[in-house]
Amino acid sequence: xxxxxxxxxxxxxxxxxxxxxxxxxxxxxxxxxWIACLxxxxxxxxxxxxxxxxxxxxxxASSTSSTLFNWMSxxxxxxxxxxxxxxxSVLMAVVVTGVSTVIHIYSAxxxxxxxxxxxxxxxxxxxxxxxxxxVLGNNFLMMYxxxxxxxxxxxxxxxxxxxxxxxxxxxxxxxxxxRVGDFGFALGIMLIFATFGTLDFSTVFANAPAxxxxxxxxxxxxxxxxxxxxxxxxxxxxxxxxLPDAMEGPTPVSALIHAxxxxxxxxxxIARNHVLFERAPGTMHVxxxxxxxxxxxxxxxxxxxxxxxxVLAYSTIxxxxxxxxxxxxxxxxxxxxxxxxxxxxxxxxxxxxGSVMHALSGELDIQKMGGLREKLPTTYLTFVVGSLALxxxxxxxxxxxxxxxxxxxxxxxxxxxxVIALCTAFLTAFYTFRLVxxxxxxxxxxxxxxxxxxxxxxxxxxxxxxxxxxxxIAGFIxxxxxxxxxxxxxxxxxxxxxxxxxxxxxxxxEWVLLLISAVVALVGIYVAYxxxxxxxxxxxxxxxxxxxxxxxxxxxxxxxEAYTEVIVKPLKDIGGFLASTIDKGLxxxxxxxxxxxxxxLAPILGGMQAGLVRExxxxxxxxxxxxxxxxxxx
Amino acid sequence: MVPVEYYLILSxxxxxxxxxxxxxxxxxxxxxxxxxxxxxxxxxxxxxxxxYLNSIDGQVFVLIVMTVAAAEVAVGLGIIVALFHSKExxxxxxxxxxKG
Numbered sequence: 001x002x003x004x005x006x007x008x009x010x011x012x013x014x015x016x017x018x019x020x021x022x023x024x025x026x027x028x029x030x031x032x033x034w035i036a037c038l039x040x041x042x043x044x045x046x047x048x049x050x051x052x053x054x055x056x057x058x059x060x061a062s063s064t065s066s067t068l069f070n071w072m073s074x075x076x077x078x079x080x081x082x083x084x085x086x087x088x089s090v091l092m093a094v095v096v097t098g099v100s101t102v103i104h105i106y107s108a109x110x111x112x113x114x115x116x117x118x119x120x121x122x123x124x125x126x127x128x129x130x131x132x133x134x135v136l137g138n139n140f141l142m143m144y145x146x147x148x149x150x151x152x153x154x155x156x157x158x159x160x161x162x163x164x165x166x167x168x169x170x171x172x173x174x175x176x177x178x179r180v181g182d183f184g185f186a187l188g189i190m191l192i193f194a195t196f197g198t199l200d201f202s203t204v205f206a207n208a209p210a211x212x213x214x215x216x217x218x219x220x221x222x223x224x225x226x227x228x229x230x231x232x233x234x235x236x237x238x239x240x241x242x243l244p245d246a247m248e249g250p251t252p253v254s255a256l257i258h259a260x261x262x263x264x265x266x267x268x269x270i271a272r273n274h275v276l277f278e279r280a281p282g283t284m285h286v287x288x289x290x291x292x293x294x295x296x297x298x299x300x301x302x303x304x305x306x307x308x309x310x311v312l313a314y315s316t317i318x319x320x321x322x323x324x325x326x327x328x329x330x331x332x333x334x335x336x337x338x339x340x341x342x343x344x345x346x347x348x349x350x351x352x353x354g355s356v357m358h359a360l361s362g363e364l365d366i367q368k369m370g371g372l373r374e375k376l377p378t379t380y381l382t383f384v385v386g387s388l389a390l391x392x393x394x395x396x397x398x399x400x401x402x403x404x405x406x407x408x409x410x411x412x413x414x415x416x417x418x419v420i421a422l423c424t425a426f427l428t429a430f431y432t433f434r435l436v437x438x439x440x441x442x443x444x445x446x447x448x449x450x451x452x453x454x455x456x457x458x459x460x461x462x463x464x465x466x467x468x469x470x471x472x473i474a475g476f477i478x479x480x481x482x483x484x485x486x487x488x489x490x491x492x493x494x495x496x497x498x499x500x501x502x503x504x505x506x507x508x509x510e511w512v513l514l515l516i517s518a519v520v521a522l523v524g525i526y527v528a529y530x531x532x533x534x535x536x537x538x539x540x541x542x543x544x545x546x547x548x549x550x551x552x553x554x555x556x557x558x559x560x561e562a563y564t565e566v567i568v569k570p571l572k573d574i575g576g577f578l579a580s581t582i583d584k585g586l587x588x589x590x591x592x593x594x595x596x597x598x599x600x601l602a603p604i605l606g607g608m609q610a611g612l613v614r615e616x617x618x619x620x621x622x623x624x625x626x627x628x629x630x631x632x633x634x
Numbered sequence: 635m636v637p638v639e640y641y642l643i644l645s646x647x648x649x650x651x652x653x654x655x656x657x658x659x660x661x662x663x664x665x666x667x668x669x670x671x672x673x674x675x676x677x678x679x680x681x682x683x684x685x686y687l688n689s690i691d692g693q694v695f696v697l698i699v700m701t702v703a704a705a706e707v708a709v710g711l712g713i714i715v716a717l718f719h720s721k722e723x724x725x726x727x728x729x730x731x732x733k734g
Contacts, residue, residue: 611733613665613726617656 024118181232188225234266291324429524
């Protein structure tokens with residue numbers, strides 16, 4: 001094995017950014033796509049080899065770090081550009097680069113008609129680079145740099161079609177809402193520095209027991225600030241509002257950034273800093289509450305949306321809520337497991353939606369679809385696989401990861417939380433298959449759209465098939481009953497001495513819970529089948545009968561409106577006041593005042609300068625006489 | 635020996651004539667002559683004081699002043715000739731290009 005080749009992981013995407021960013025407009029489309037895919041593909045191979053190396057290592061030596069160079073050192077404060085290679089970061093790197101590779105290939109087909117082709121791939125490569133910085137950094141500052149850089153890429157790609165005002169606004173919204181969370185995250189990092197005097201993960205974690213008493217106000221404040229960042233980035237209540245709007249970006253971007261990778265950074269961050277979070281039980285309860293509320297409310301909002309990508313967006317928020325619940329109860333491995341499977345099946349669902357959109361010339365309203373399974377067989381099959389995984393049907397990946405979380409919830413948070421999570425699982429199965437049945441089954445509702453529909457080219461369907469395979473089988477790395485490979489793999493990174501750990505033995509209850517949630521998922525699918533295939537008139541009747549509830553859900557609980565009234569409008573008013581009164585009145589007044597004083601003085605002073613030599617000589621004489629007079633009479 | 639006050643009075647008179655000339659006369663060449671007159675009035679003071687104080691410094695200064703005056707005449711007359719070429723006049727009242 002070559003020592004220290006981890007830096008290649010960062011180098012390849014960076015090379016892609018440079019070539020495509022600087023020369024992309026001169027290269028042909030094929031070359032741009034090849035460079036971008038190759039850059040990420042090579043990074044994926046590197047991360048696979050790192051994974052392989054990681055599996056060979058003994059458990060107690062699994063965490064290594066390699067310093068590339070000293071970034072800055074100011075007095076005692078020293079930050080190195082160091083890559084941390086441990087099971088957690090390697091798993092994350094494999095997921096990020098793996099899903100990215102597939103989505104890059106898909107993008108080559110999906111964006112084929114776009115005129116800013118090279119710009120798109122530059123941003124996408126830059127995103128992967130930034131995400132890897134976030135994942136592999138061994139200190140909080142590198143993590144923060146990556147954290148902000150992925151936010152930047154997200155902004156650039158949401159607003160990729162910036163000619164559309166809605167896309168430009170969605171990008172701005174995402175950026176600003178994330179800013180709120182990042183503000184807390186930055187404060188948290190500063191508090192860590194103030195407390196520990198360093199930003200290095202290993203030093204901070206090693207000193208945590210001594211400097212951060214369990215349950216102290218300091219620990220709670222610190223973790224709550226970090227949580228604020230996670231809530232913003234991972235689109236949890238109350239900062240989830242940006243994610244549904246982020247669907248204005250190109251669909252592969254939604255799949256990569258807003259489903260598979262960037263939005264899971266919050267979960268990763270909490271898992272990475274679990275040593276700190278374990279010292280603040282209060283924060284852990286907050287995480288569970290936020291995750292649970294988000295999972296449930298996002299699922300209810302997904303029930304009535306008619307935009308295919310928006311349903312998937314709310315579903316993503318809901319699934320991220322699940323992951324938050326998992327890390328909140330201390331089941332970090334379960335959270336990371338769900339993160340992994342979710343990356344596969346949600347990316348698959350988004351790419352499937354993109355394929356449908358491609359076939360229907362950009363139409364995303366499921367009320368205009370129907371019967372598409374004849375026209376789009378590959379898309380249909382892969383979409384169903386993704387839906388089965390999301391709904392948690394036995395043997396598909398989502399089933400194992402979700403039930404791992406559910407079981408941990410039962411053990412740690414009690415039956416009540418479990419029941420809410422179960423209701424959410426039911427809603428998930430229902431809205432997922434509502435999508436499938438409305439889009440792919442029944443009779444075409446819009447004949448003209450249906451007539452033009454066509455299956456996408458193989459450059460788009462092959463990635464779908466690859467992801468479908470993983471969405472189907474990825475669950476087997478986390479089998480229940482103590483057989484979980486992923487838990488064993490992550491064990492050294494996530495279980496540190498002195499940290500509270502779930503110690504219950506795997507027993508009958510686990511299997512009973514598994515059975516119950518499997519039944520719930522199947523019932524959810526059947527209800528969707530009954531309502532949207534057997535009796536298609538039911539949904540309309542229900543909507544009429546419960547019109548107030550229906551409107552509430554369609555308007556998404558009026559949260560956007562409330563935010564506009566309570567936050568956006570007052571801020572705009574303050575901004576307007578500052579602009580019109582303070583800026584125009586005071587600051588411009590000072591500047592203009594200085595200007596008018598100068599112009600007022602100019603004619604007086606100008607008159608003295610007549611250009612006549614004799615006058616000048618006379619003035620000099622008067623001056624000289626005055627000076628002499630003063631000297632004599634003094 | 636002639637007292638030093640006589641020299642100083644003479645030099646003050648010469649200097650005042652020079653100043654008056656610069657202020658009253660219009661012809662650039664006469665102006666120039668007046669400036670030379672002022673310089674030489676100062677030279678006279680230097681010499682007088684040098685003699686009075688028994689010091690060589692005054693004469694050294696005079697030599698420097700004369701050198702500078704020679705150089706100044708070369709430049710100044712050049713400017714006047716150039717002005718006459720372009721403006722056809724040597725009256726300083728007609729030359730106010732630097733008017734603010």
